Amino acid sequence: MTNEKQVPSQRGMILVVDDSPAMLAPLCELLHEDHEVIFATSGQEAIDMAHSHNPDLILLDVVMPEMDGFEVCSRLKACPRDA
DSSP states (O other), X not given: OOSOOOOOOOOOXXXXXXXXXXXXXXXXXXXXXXXXXXXXXXXXHHHXXXXXXXXXXXXXXXXXXXXXXXXXHHHHHHSTXXX
């Protein structure tokens, strides 16, 4: 027995962005045990989720219709709050 107090770990929030349910589901399943996981299926939805939830990490698909991952990343970096 030790005198050390265990500090409860805080679950970080991860935003997973992918337009493919076949990719999205396994990633969320893998990460949800240790982290709070939210997801988006489009670039605009990812930007909206990032603004409203302020995730600790964003896993972003590059190849998506309408707005690709590079554009999403550029828009997030252009916003001082999200940069």
